[in-house]
Amino acid sequence: MNAGPAWWALLPPADALVSCGDAEHRLRWADGRLTAPDHPDAEGELVLAALGGDRSRCVSLIESWGRRGEDLEVLAVGPRSAADELRLTPAAADAPAPPGALRGGGGGWFAYAPLTRRSYPAHRVWAWPGRPGPTAAALAARRRMAVAAISSHRLRGGGAGIRRARGQPARDEAGRAAERRAELLSLLALGPRFQLRLSATVAAAWADGGSRAAGRNAARPALIAALAGRLGPAATAWLGIDPGAVDVSLHEDAGWGRLAAPGGRLDAALPVGWLASVWAPGLAVVAGHLVVAVTEAAWPAATVLAVPGPGTEPVILKARAVDGGWEACQ
Amino acid sequence: MTSARDRAETYLRLRAEAELRRVQALPRPAPPATPGLPEPLRGAARLVLPFGRRAAAALQPLALSAGRALQPLADNAEEALRPLARDALDAVAPLARNAARTLEPLAGQLLGSVLPAADEAARRLHPLAWQAADRLQALQRSGERQLVLWRWQARQATATLRGSGPADAGPEREEPSPEEGVQRLRAIAHALARADAVDLATADSIVASLEMALAARARLDPERLFIQDLYAEQHRRPAPPPAGRYLAVPVGALFPAGPESGLADVRLFTLVIAPDRAVLTVSGRLSDENLRSRHLDPWPLFGSNGPPAARDDRGNQYRLHEDSGWSDEVNWGGILVLTPIPPPGIRWLELTMIPGAAPVRAEITDPARPDEDAAAPAPAATPAELMIEAATLDLLHLAAGDGHELVWHDLSGLADIVAALDEVGALEPARDAVGRLVTLAARLGVPVPGALSAAAPAGGPVELPEPWRNLLDNSGRRDGPVGLAPAAAVLPELDGARFVLAGLRSDETGADLDVMGWGSQVVRHYLLDFEVRLWAWSARDDRGRWHVAEESSSSASDGHADLKLRLVPPLHPGATSLEVTVSGQTGRATATVPLDWRRTDREAR
Numbered sequence: 031m032n033a034g035p036a037w038w039a040l041l042p043p044a045d046a047l048v049s050c051g052d053a054e055h056r057l058r059w060a061d062g063r064l065t066a067p068d069h070p071d072a073e074g075e076l077v078l079a080a081l082g083g084d085r086s087r088c089v090s091l092i093e094s095w096g097r098r099g100e101d102l103e104v105l106a107v108g109p110r111s112a113a114d115e116l117r118l119t120p121a122a123a124d125a126p127a128p129p130g131a132l133r134g135g136g137g138g139w140f141a142y143a144p145l146t147r148r149s150y151p152a153h154r155v156w157a158w159p160g161r162p163g164p165t166a167a168a169l170a171a172r173r174r175m176a177v178a179a180i181s182s183h184r185l186r187g188g189g190a191g192i193r194r195a196r197g198q199p200a201r202d203e204a205g206r207a208a209e210r211r212a213e214l215l216s217l218l219a220l221g222p223r224f225q226l227r228l229s230a231t232v233a234a235a236w237a238d239g240g241s242r243a244a245g246r247n248a249a250r251p252a253l254i255a256a257l258a259g260r261l262g263p264a265a266t267a268w269l270g271i272d273p274g275a276v277d278v279s280l281h282e283d284a285g286w287g288r289l290a291a292p293g294g295r296l297d298a299a300l301p302v303g304w305l306a307s308v309w310a311p312g313l314a315v316v317a318g319h320l321v322v323a324v325t326e327a328a329w330p331a332a333t334v335l336a337v338p339g340p341g342t343e344p345v346i347l348k349a350r351a352v353d354g355g356w357e358a359c360q
Numbered sequence: 361m362t363s364a365r366d367r368a369e370t371y372l373r374l375r376a377e378a379e380l381r382r383v384q385a386l387p388r389p390a391p392p393a394t395p396g397l398p399e400p401l402r403g404a405a406r407l408v409l410p411f412g413r414r415a416a417a418a419l420q421p422l423a424l425s426a427g428r429a430l431q432p433l434a435d436n437a438e439e440a441l442r443p444l445a446r447d448a449l450d451a452v453a454p455l456a457r458n459a460a461r462t463l464e465p466l467a468g469q470l471l472g473s474v475l476p477a478a479d480e481a482a483r484r485l486h487p488l489a490w491q492a493a494d495r496l497q498a499l500q501r502s503g504e505r506q507l508v509l510w511r512w513q514a515r516q517a518t519a520t521l522r523g524s525g526p527a528d529a530g531p532e533r534e535e536p537s538p539e540e541g542v543q544r545l546r547a548i549a550h551a552l553a554r555a556d557a558v559d560l561a562t563a564d565s566i567v568a569s570l571e572m573a574l575a576a577r578a579r580l581d582p583e584r585l586f587i588q589d590l591y592a593e594q595h596r597r598p599a600p601p602p603a604g605r606y607l608a609v610p611v612g613a614l615f616p617a618g619p620e621s622g623l624a625d626v627r628l629f630t631l632v633i634a635p636d637r638a639v640l641t642v643s644g645r646l647s648d649e650n651l652r653s654r655h656l657d658p659w660p661l662f663g664s665n666g667p668p669a670a671r672d673d674r675g676n677q678y679r680l681h682e683d684s685g686w687s688d689e690v691n692w693g694g695i696l697v698l699t700p701i702p703p704p705g706i707r708w709l710e711l712t713m714i715p716g717a718a719p720v721r722a723e724i725t726d727p728a729r730p731d732e733d734a735a736a737p738a739p740a741a742t743p744a745e746l747m748i749e750a751a752t753l754d755l756l757h758l759a760a761g762d763g764h765e766l767v768w769h770d771l772s773g774l775a776d777i778v779a780a781l782d783e784v785g786a787l788e789p790a791r792d793a794v795g796r797l798v799t800l801a802a803r804l805g806v807p808v809p810g811a812l813s814a815a816a817p818a819g820g821p822v823e824l825p826e827p828w829r830n831l832l833d834n835s836g837r838r839d840g841p842v843g844l845a846p847a848a849a850v851l852p853e854l855d856g857a858r859f860v861l862a863g864l865r866s867d868e869t870g871a872d873l874d875v876m877g878w879g880s881q882v883v884r885h886y887l888l889d890f891e892v893r894l895w896a897w898s899a900r901d902d903r904g905r906w907h908v909a910e911e912s913s914s915s916a917s918d919g920h921a922d923l924k925l926r927l928v929p930p931l932h933p934g935a936t937s938l939e940v941t942v943s944g945q946t947g948r949a950t951a952t953v954p955l956d957w958r959r960t961d962r963e964a965r
Contacts, residue, residue, distance in 0.1 A: 106376070106569035107576055114384070117578035200597050204589035211572055211585060218576060251366055255373035262381070274378055 037234040037303065038062040039327035040311035040351075044223040050087040057088060057220065059227050062234070064095045091220070094213045098228065100235040100242050102249055105256035105305075107214060108229045109222065111263040112312055112354075118219040230310035237303030238282075246282075246302070253302050254278055260305060264314035265296045269340070286322040291340030308334070316349050317358035332356070368557035368784035369566070372549055375780070376570040379545055383538045383579050538579045542571055544776055551777040554743045554945065555786040564592045599919050601858035601878030604635030605704060608860050610846035611640070612956070613720040615713050618663035622647055623692055626661055629863030630848040631698075631709065631722045632876055636920070638698040640680065640711070641862040641874050643844055646690060658685060658692055666715040670698060672706040680711070684915060684922070691865060693874065695922060743945055744781050744790035748774075750896040750943075752797045756828060757910045759804050760835040760928040761870065766804055771797075775809035782815050791815065795822045803832075827898070827906040831929065834905055838868040840930025843957035847873065847938070851951050855894070855944035857882045861953060864938070870928040873899075873909060873940070877921045896943040897925055901955070903932035909940075931955065 043060035055068040066072045066088035076093060079085035085093070098104055109116060218225050235242045236253060246253065257280070262273025271294065281287035281299040288299040300322065307324045308314055311332075314321055319336030322344055326333035330351035335344040348359040536544065549563035571588060574580035609631040617623035623644035630641050644658065659682050662668055668680035678698050685694030702709060702724075710719035741749065751774045758766050778794055781787035787794070794812065799821040801808045824832075847864035856879045863874035881894060897909035909925040931938065941950045 103565075103569055103572075106373075106566075107573045110380075114577075116576045118576055200590060204586065204592075207568070207589040208586050214572070215576060251369035251373050254370050255377050258374055259377040259380070262377075273381055 035307070035324055035327035036062065037230060037237070037306035038227075040307065040313065040324060040329050040332055041227055041230060042329050042351075044221075044227060046220045046224060048087055048091065048220075055088045057091060059224060062231065064092055066092055091217065094217055095228065095231075098214060098217060099231045101214070101232060102236070102252040102256070103210075103214060104217075104228055104232045105259075106252065108218065109225050110259045112222075112226075113263070116218055116222070116225060118215055226310045226312075230306040233302055233305035233310070234307075237301060237306060240303075246280075250280055253280055256305060257298075257300060257302065260309050260314075261296075261298055261300065264309070264320065265298075267315045268318070268320045269296065271296060286335055286344065289320065289322070289337055289340045296340060311351075311356075312354070313349065313356050316347060316356045319345070319347060319358075321347070321349075331359075364785060365558060368552050368786070369562055371780065371784050372545075372552060372558060372563065372566050375545055375548060376566050379541045379570060380573055383541060383574060384577065386535065386538070386579075388578075538574050539584075542567065542574070542580070544773060545570060547773055548777055548780045551744075551747055552780060552784060552786065554747065555781055556743065557781070557784045557786040568592070597880075598856050599880040600856045601853065601919070602635035605633070606635075606850045606858055606860055606878075607631075607633040607724065608848035608850050608862060609633070609722045609724055610848040610956075611711070611720060611722050612846045613711075615662060615717075617644055617647075617658070618660050620664075621658035621661055622649075623658050623661075624648070626713075627844055628711070628713070628720065629844070629874065630846045630861075631711075631724075632848075632860050632862050633702055633724075634858075634860070634876075634878060636701075636878075638678075638701045639683070639862075639876070640696040640698060642694050642696060643863060643865060644692040644694070646687065646692060658687075658694070661694070661696075662714045668696065668711065668713040670709050670711045670719075672702055672709050674706060676702070676706070678702070678709070680713075686913060686924070690867075691872075693863070693865075693872075693924070741793075742789040744786055745793045746896070746943065746945060747777065748790050748793035748797055752793070752800060752828075753896050753898065753908050754910070755797070755800055755804065755806065756831050757908045757926075757928060759800075760831045760908055761926075763804075763836065766806055769806050771801060771806065771812055772809050775811040778815045779811040787815060791817050792822070796824060796828075800824060800828065827900070830904070830906040831908060834929040837929045839933050840868045840870060841866050841933050841935070841955075841957065842868065843955075845953070845955050845957055847953040847955075849940070849951035849953045851940075851942060851949040854942065854949045855881060855946050857895075857944070859942055859949070861940060861951060864953070864955070866931050866955075866957075868930060870926055870930050871907075872912070873925040873927055875923040875925055877923060878919060880919045882919075882921045882923075894944065897940070898943070899927055899938050899940045901932050901935035901939075902937045903935045905929070905932040905935065907931070907938075 038061055043058060045059075046057045047054050048057055049055075050068070053068070055066060058065050058067055069075060069086065069088050072089055072092060075083075075086060075089045079089060079093070217228055233256070234240050236246055236249060237243065242249070258276055258278040261278055262276045265271055265276050266273050269291070275295045277295060277297045279299045281301045287301060287304075288297070290297045304322065307327075308321050311329075313324070313332065313334060316334065316336060319338050321334045321336045323335040324332055325335060325346070332349045332351075334347050334349055336347045337344045349356045350359050546567045549558070549567050550560070552558045553560040553563040568585070568588065571580055571585055575582040575585060611628040611631055613628045615626045615628070617626045621644070624647040626642055626644045628640060628642055632639050632641065642661070644661075660667075661682055670678040670680060672678070678700065680696045680698055683695045683697045685692060687693070706724055708724055709722045711722060712719040751771075755766075755769060758769055774797075778787060781790070795816040798808055798813055798816040801812075802821065803824075843866050845864045845866070847861050849861040851859045851861070858878040859882070860876045861873060862876055865872045899907040899909060901907070907927040907929065909927045912924050912926040914921050914923045935955055937952055937954050939950055939952045941948050
């Protein structure tokens with residue numbers, strides 16, 4: 031990422047309440063990190079969990095957040111704009127189970143309004159109804175038990191066991207895929223503000239200076255799609271064009287990139303860091319300009335480079351966060 | 361520098377983005393509610409529907425006859441009256457409303473008097489009740505389809521009268537649901553993977569991410585995701601057929617069927633011995649009173665005096681048990697499983713189907729692999745070309761049958777695939793195949809999507825291959841021989857699959873070929889619903905008539921499938937052998953089987 035404000039500088043802290051054991055605990059995201067203030071020694075708990083100890087739900091979520099901080103699937107699944115409403119039910123985020131078993135969990139329904147609120151109250155996250163949250167360890171144990179059961183059947187010489195074993199690797203892998211899916215959905219279920227922050231975390235990891243920047247070549251198709259999916263709605267707000275009429279490439283040189291509009295389409299080259307520092311804070315379009323870079327940031331105030339129209343040079347705008355959006359100050 | 365694979369992956373990911381946008385623009389489904397009618401109406405419907413169904417079944421022959429009689433008149437009327445139709449509709453509508461109001465009480469009285477009798481009849485005639493249900497379902501489907509078809513034809517005709525040329529690309533189709541959209545993307549993803557433009561795991565992960573994105577937005581049932589993962593994993597881990605010998609031994613013997621079986625007789629087709637199973641394919645003719653029953657339960661097949669059994673030349677004993685079966689309006693077919701699996705080296709098996717009856721001897725030739733030698737994989741075309749050719753065979757199959765479904769043939773899914781292959785630079789070797797498909801579709805009057813026409817080589821229609829012309833020349837024939845033949849043959853292993861031919865039923869309009877397959881690639885995952893098939897079947901009889909075959913039914917599990925293929929057009933009445941070819945991704949395998957109709961008439965009593 032180019033030298034400038036930290037990518038999280040325009041993302042204010044966010045809190046969520048999660049059910050953790052018998053208690054309700056707070057998860058806090060601030061300055062690019064997710065923490066569990068109610069678990070003062072979260073790192074110690076993580077070590078214990080790695081050694082086979084119990085893993086609290088808060089710690090489990092922090093661990094998942096860390097695992098997913100570079101995962102491009104976050105960008106494939108996560109929101110494309112503030113108005114892109116993810117509706118996550120416990121069933122959607124639950125553990126792998128036989129078809130049909132996922133229904134009937136009863137209760138619990140997460141629905142979020144678009145991000146238009148001014149304040150940032152803690153978001154309440156309910157426990158999965160009827161059973162404790164399926165932690166990664168619990169799921170792994172379940173899988174081990176299933177494998178062991180089949181193995182013992184095989185050792186007893188059961189023909190059916192042999193037939194089951196033939197498809198077992200596929201079933202194991204499908205089970206792991208379901209675990210990965212449940213993990214991601216459980217993070218997205220923390221709410222829209224966390225969805226945006228997780229997306230920003232991933233984008234920052236692949237941006238210049240990020241932990242995965244060196245491997246960006248292999249991820250170019252996913253990054254282009256991530257940019258296209260998010261620039262499209264912004265282009266609609268900016269130019270009134272169809273979000274599908276946007277051609278995107280990755281800008282990897284110096285400067286902010288390129289914007290042109292040949293034949294009613296928008297041809298854009300932007301760095302992947304744009305997703306972290308501009309799109310995630312909801313700054314993509316301000317006062318009829320497309321924001322292409324942030325030069326100064328001290329939330330709720332920002333100084334940005336913004337393009338009034340395709341093919342024109344960017345201008346400097348000062349913006350201020352107001353009512354969940356941004357306004358130009360001059 | 362963007363590599364070809366990056367280009368293909370980027371294309372696929374952007375298609376997924378477009379699909380997510382499309383689905384999000386669809387109206388959000390209503391909140392979950394009890395499916396079906398509103399509760400106040402449901403009670404009434406429960407009372408009325410059974411009678412309504414029976415009445416519909418009873419009245420359907422009349423309706424069909426009336427429809428047939430009136431159709432020419434309706435066609436003429438449509439032509440002649442179209443300009444007046446709108447005025448006429450305005451004038452007639454009030455009359456129709458009055459007529460309906462007047463007739464409604466009468467209809468109620470009629471149903472009240474007729475239905476008790478129909479109810480009694482239905483109770484007594486169980487097979488007919490099934491048949492009625494089938495027909496009612498078919499009537500409903502065909503009615504809806506016919507309505508849409510007529511509307512489309514009217515639009516076409518109107519456009520022609522206006523001089524604006526063909527109106528559109530076919531009968532109107534609804535906006536695809538989120539599930540259908542995902543299936544389309546999956547078809548494109550798999551097509552690109554098969555053309556080696558992108559690797560299969562990446563293709564699957566892109567589709568899986570879209571599914572997850574849709575599920576997270578409550579646009580897709582999350583329960584689907586686990587099943588999709590499972591099938592995708594199985595698809596990515598193809599299991600080869602079990603190693604070992606595969607034998608197909610023609611038996612061809614006729615037995616009397618058990619008295620409670622509902623069959624007139626039972627014919628043994630072929631003994632198939634594979635590394636993991638030994639089976640005997642059988643076929644029966646429905647007894648006169650059971651004709652047209654699609655839900656026959658024929659077990660025990662040979663009566664209740666004892667199960668069939670077998671022994672070999674070494675004195676080993678075997679049991680035969682009934683495994684599975686199907687029936688259509690005339691025939692029944694089934695599979696008997698032989699346990700244990702006969703060991704290598706035996707020379708014959710004697711099958712005693714009815715205790716006390718003379719056994720039938722199946723001579724087991726030494727597996728010097730005569731079938732293997734009969735055919736070997738031959739070089740095939742590129743994957744893209746094979747996909748287009750397989751789709752063309754689908755079209756030919758429809759054309760070579762009764763042709764009624766042609767207007768429903770939707771090439772838009774294939775057009776998506778062709779456009780994707782073109783976009784990522786993987787179509788070029790198959791462009792001529794697209795040209796042949798477009799030419800064939802145009803000749804058959806099948807709507808050709810613009811993307812398909814655009815991908816065809818410039819220069820207009822191309823010459824169709826001779827086998828296709830032969831198929832088209834013989835389409836609609838009803839001169840096939842009526843008979844059964846063991847048609848036993850083992851095809852060489854191809855693309856990780858092993859197929860064995862195990863019986864043929866020929867009728868006036870075509871033939872059903874029983875095929876057994878091994879290897880996970882033979883099992884078709886309907887949830888994945890590939891747009892383009894992995895296997896393409898064709899045949900040529902020794903009188904020079906070409907045939908194309910499609911899977912008409914199958915049952916599959918655990919890397920094995922029992923398939924029934926429908927061959928059209930019918931076999932030449934004088935044909936004495938049939939060369940059957942299956943084309944896969946890397947080649948094709950062929951086997952020739954004799955059409956020995958008399959062999960199955962050999963009485964076993």
